[in-house]
Amino acid sequence: MRIERVASPSQRANMNSFAKILTAIALVLLGFYVYSLDLFSENPPQTKVYLYINPTKPVPIDDTSVWNTNRQIAVFVQSVSGIKSYTIKARTKGGLTVVNTKEVLNDKPKKLKIVLPKPDVPLPDKTTVDYEIYITDWSNANLFSGSTTKKNLQLTINSKQPVITVISHSNKISYGGSALVVFHIDSVDIGELSISNGTQEFIPFPFMKEGYYAALIAWSIASKNFSASIFVRDSGYNTRKMVVPFIRDNAPRYSKSTIVLKEDFLNNKLDSLISDIGRSFPAGMEDNFEKFQYINETIRNQDDEIISTKLQEAMSARAILLSQKPNWENFTPLKGYSTVGRFGDARTYIAPDKQTSQSVHLGIDMASVKNDKIMLSNDGKIALSQQLGVYGKTILVEHSFGLVTLYSHLQEIQRDENEVVRKGDILGLTGQSGWAFGDHLHFGVLVGGVPVRVSEWLDSKWIKNNITDIFESAALSIQRQGENPMNLEQ
DSSP states (O other), X not given: OOOOOOOOHXXXXXXXXXXXXXXXXXXXXXXXXXXXXXXTOXXXXXXXXXXXXXXXXXXXXXXEEEXXXXXXXXXXXXXXXXXXXXXXXXEETTOOEEEEEEEEOTTXXXXXXXXXXXXXXXXXXXXXXXXXXXXXXXXXXXXXXXXXXXXXXXXXXXXXXXXXXXXXXXXXXXXXXXXXXXXXXXXXXXXXXXXXXXXXXXXXXXXXXXXXXXXXXXXXXXXXXXXXXXXXXXXXXXXXXXXXXXXXXXXXXXXXXXXXXXHHHHHHTHHHHHHHTTOOOOTTOOOHHHHHHIIIIIIHHHHHHHHHHHHHHHHHHHTXXXXXXXXXXXXXXXXXXXXXXXXXXXXXXXXXXXXXXXXXXXXXXXXXXXXXXXXXXXXXXXXXXXXXXXXOEEEEEEOXXXXXXXXXXXXXXXXXXXXXXXXXXXXXXXXXXXXXXXXBEEEEEEETTEEOOHHHHTOXXXXXXXXXHHHHHHHHHHHHSOOOOBOXXX
């Protein structure tokens, strides 16, 4: 007689729980196995695109770019699981297929350089071609068919160099002075545009209409050499450089002065000076001449860095805006002033023990009555309004096209940063803040961040002949659209 055992309800429950655990373990193992097959690959092929300026110099380019088909474009591909195949298709905006190619790679390379095929038919310049590049790897993703990366490139065919046409420019530039050039760029696009004096670059500002630019340029007193040139490059690395034929005037001479530092000045004034400008000497600095040098050179350089940063911010913001010709008048911040310090004065300070320190005075010092009102001569925007070190309380006004005026040693500042100001507005009061000995205004003019001869910008005749007449002449030519300008390409 067979006796059958019947599981109790609790035993059946335990068996069901054990079966569920086994099922869960099996599902986890199955999931791990599926995952190990790379069916859900998170590492699709990676791509980077380069244009070869020459056979040994590749540069990265954007997905939208210009292509001179005399140069090679290459797509570099990397894949962890190896590259199985790639397909390249290209069509014009009109729908004409100009490339259709495919290659299968059985050797499973993990890195590959794909030279972009040129269109099968000749295409005129400024034709835009849309490339679609599909790259598939050997992974098990997509049910063993591999993971595919799609790369889109929009390339405008252009084999011509940009064309630079000068519309108008100042006849000459003086050593330490300023000049203006207005010009036109004919190019599919602009990847880089600058104007240089041979050692420094200046920003060309959009002027009146698309493709036209105006640039103020300076001849720095720090360099005896000057050679102005305009440089343009499109995104396909077609380039053009043109020399602007300013007549160079080497006549200006700048004074040199020697100032003997007195013992009582070094002993009694330096600590109060550093305190007045809200700074302190480095720990352990006890030598009086080292303290003087620290103020004259280190703190002065710190001021110049702050000024330079503010100028670049102001000019960069302006450089994206189309501007109309300015009607600048000569700058007269004070009435009835006396000049007590001139631009370009190279000063050598000599201590009693013959140590020396140098600086160059990059503005003019105007002395009038105490706490005289400082009046704005031309419209602008406040780029800086703060207490500096050597310069004391300082205001910078940006007037467009890279022209900036500087007002230092103020007793009182009456304008805020980023405030739009108009001709006749009061900026503040003269004083002796910072490193100043007596109430006066240090007035400076900067072009593209380079300090320039202030005397030019005080002279209404010079401004008319060299700046505003040039703007006016260029504006008339641009408006006529039929100008016959100088074409000075080299």
